[in-house]
Amino acid sequence: MTSSSTTYDARALLWKPSDSLRDANRRKIIRAVMVEPGTQVQIARLTELSQATVSGLVNELQQENILRVDNSEGARGNKLRLGGVRGVAVGVEVNHNGLTVAARRVDTSSIEYETADFGAEQGGNVWVRESARLIREVAGATGLDADHIVSIGLGIPAAIDPRTSRVTQVASSLDWDLTGDPATRFKDHFPNVPIIVDNEANLAAYGEYLYGAGRGTETMMFVKASTGLGAGMIVGGLIYRGRHGLASEIGHLTMDPLGTVCRCGNRGCLETIVGGARLVDQVRQAYAGYRMDLPTGLEGMIERAKAGDQVCRRVLQDASRNIGIALARVGNIMNPEMMVLGGELGRASDLLVEPAVQEMRLYSLRGMFDHTQPTKLVGSELGLLAGARGALAFALKADRTVDA
Numbered sequence: 530m531t532s533s534s535t536t537y538d539a540r541a542l543l544w545k546p547s548d549s550l551r552d553a554n555r556r557k558i559i560r561a562v563m564v565e566p567g568t569q570v571q572i573a574r575l576t577e578l579s580q581a582t583v584s585g586l587v588n589e590l591q592q593e594n595i596l597r598v599d600n601s602e603g604a605r606g607n608k609l610r611l612g613g614v615r616g617v618a619v620g621v622e623v624n625h626n627g628l629t630v631a632a633r634r635v636d637t638s639s640i641e642y643e644t645a646d647f648g649a650e651q652g653g654n655v656w657v658r659e660s661a662r663l664i665r666e667v668a669g670a671t672g673l674d675a676d677h678i679v680s681i682g683l684g685i686p687a688a689i690d691p692r693t694s695r696v697t698q699v700a701s702s703l704d705w706d707l708t709g710d711p712a713t714r715f716k717d718h719f720p721n722v723p724i725i726v727d728n729e730a731n732l733a734a735y736g737e738y739l740y741g742a743g744r745g746t747e748t749m750m751f752v753k754a755s756t757g758l759g760a761g762m763i764v765g766g767l768i769y770r771g772r773h774g775l776a777s778e779i780g781h782l783t784m785d786p787l788g789t790v791c792r793c794g795n796r797g798c799l800e801t802i803v804g805g806a807r808l809v810d811q812v813r814q815a816y817a818g819y820r821m822d823l824p825t826g827l828e829g830m831i832e833r834a835k836a837g838d839q840v841c842r843r844v845l846q847d848a849s850r851n852i853g854i855a856l857a858r859v860g861n862i863m864n865p866e867m868m869v870l871g872g873e874l875g876r877a878s879d880l881l882v883e884p885a886v887q888e889m890r891l892y893s894l895r896g897m898f899d900h901t902q903p904t905k906l907v908g909s910e911l912g913l914l915a916g917a918r919g920a921l922a923f924a925l926k927a928d929r930t931v932d933a
């Protein structure tokens with residue numbers, strides 16, 4: 530008989546190699562509850578197991594104090610939560626000029642996070658070392674240490690081949706070694722810990738789908754508009770990657786075949802029109818010679834737009850119209866239930882959603898909006914934590930056993 534005070538090391542529960550289907554199904558259920566406490570019906574949906582299988586295994590896991598029922602929300606709730614299980618899940622988002630690391634004890638919902646100004650631009654050695662340092666720090670802030678890390682999700686600004694986890698393509702502005710799985714660079718820092726890599730915008734989409742504006746949707750697209758312009762697509766709860774991991778590269782849709790050359794080597798991409806540096810340049814040009822306190826980045830520009838600066842507002846709203854035209858094109862192919870505007874521009878969604886929707890309506894097939902449940906465009910709810918939170922959940926859900 531297991532006592533209700535029995536506690537387990539999450540690594541022992543999740544990593545143990547076993548060929549048994551029953552063990553694999555138990556792990557799936559435990560992982561699903563770690564991603565998010567839920568009812569048996571929700572767990573069955575997330576794991577794609579039958580209700581009967583979930584019900585039988587949940588009973589067993591409750592008796593072992595691995596799961597417990599939480600009645601605190603009344604009979605309607607009856608959510609399954611973790612019982613006595615100790616472990617930390619980690620998610621990392623690597624951007625061009627910064628890092629965000631999030632960590633969460635698997636038995637709670639409270640997130641610890643930290644950011645740093647080191648990013649992909651500084652080269653592989655720097656961002657790997659800085660990520661490893663932050664991972665230890667943020668894991669420690671949860672009350673458990675790095676020896677309790679069960680998985681690390683790693684979102685990087687590159688396209689990843691979904692079959693091999695190797696980099697398919699990276700912006701030519703980044704001087705990266707393209708050989709091998711980027712996760713192996715962390716092996717010296719965290720031996721044995723499963724590290725799951727994906728494109729950072731894909732993982733931000735996953736975060737927003739699980740915990741943010743996209744909750745409960747079937748198909749959604751998340752647009753990350755910052756220095757560059759990335760996106761992620763969720764179809765039926767899964768990240769849609771395409772054969773080479775290059776799906777949803779909305780920033781490189783051609784908007785003007787005679788336009789400016791893009792860092793991808795093509796011409797007239799959306800990113801050359803609405804990328805962060807391009808927007809800031811426009812404001813600096815408009816005020817050149819008239820004002821000295823010119824914004825140097827998107828953040829400052831958004832603050833000024835919110836304070837009523839008409840130049841900053843106009844530049845951002847025009848950018849938003851161009852994003853709306855691109856979203857209409859994507860919408861005619863994907864027909865999503867929801868599109869979410871995130872990244873730095875997501876912070877100004879109160880200014881930007883409306884102009885984008887006007888353009889989407891002009892260029893989309895009518896049925897998408899003339900419907901009782903039209904396609905929605907909304908601002909991100911998780912803000913700049915979307916990527917790290919999505920990475921955390923994605924790695925936690927991926928079933929990887931570890932050979933001792």
Ligand SMILES: [Zn+2]
Pocket residue numbers: 780781791792793794795796798800
């Ligand atoms: Zn491009």
